[in-house]
Amino acid sequence: MAGRICIVVGHGKSESGGYDSGAVGFGYHEFKIAREIAKFAQAELKSAYGAQCDLMNYNGDLYLQERINKLKTDYYDFIAEIHLNAGGGTGTEVYYCHTDATGKKYAEAIAESISERFGIRNRGAKVRLNASGKDFFGIIRATKPTAVLVETVFIDTETDLEKVKTEAGQKACGQAIADAIARVRGLTAESTETASEEVAPTPAKTIDVEYQAYCGKNWLPWVENYNEKNSDGYAGVTGKAITAIRAGLSKGKIKYRAHTKGGKWYAWISDYNTKNTNGYAGVLGKEIDMLQMTLEGLPGYAVEYRVATVGGGFLPWVRDYNTKNSDGYAGITGKPFDRLQIRIVKI
């Protein structure tokens, strides 16, 4: 079947223009996980099945009505909006338009595929109607193509969240969705021979940093590099003091240490691990007020970082560190911070 597919990310932008995280579970945001799953689904449909497939709302730049408005034509013949469920259940379910037999086929195939991939309950293909007997979800009711809404797993059920909180899990979920869509469309996976002919990857010109903050009782999602546009651009939650930090690089090593409020500088951490206290800077539950970072074995590069104090804005960027003056660390003595940004720069 020819025709175009659109994989749509649910949430991201609220009607008023602010950030809409969707459901939140254990510090994870529905939008942030859904968009990665959607990205992998699109990539798989294009690369493995040669399908024409677009990805919509990855950056959270379209609120629901804007997404619907773009999908009122038959430019696409099939759309799937990706969500995570909430409310304390378990398993996967997929909604379709109550008058669309094709939609039902897609919904059944996707639910079965995710359920099998993760070994979780298949809650099945479902219809949800509003009080006037129309389809409840706008993305299904008010758009032109065959549409489904995929509730991949429950974000607020730990065993479900486990499946999709890592990049590998998000990829597996995206592929499960893509495989199901391809099956309904009669697409078969293209030979992988062309893939192996790809030239060797060129060395990265930039170095990416990934980092994560601990506040309350949870590690928050990993952040890659930074931006000044949305909450993907920093680690932390406004108003909640950070008590531990982990960071790693795409190449080379980053070293960092934290000073607790009213306390002391703790040992330097090199890179990170997720197993013990050598794997992060800080002490879980003790507010950090100062932070130092530097790179190891990366001539020509420097780390820059800055923090925002609780109740305040971002302080100036700090490059590397020194032990001489207040340019040598991020933060203000005695003031906890709630947001952190890190970037690697060429010098």
Ligand SMILES: [Zn+2]
């Ligand atoms: Zn949702």
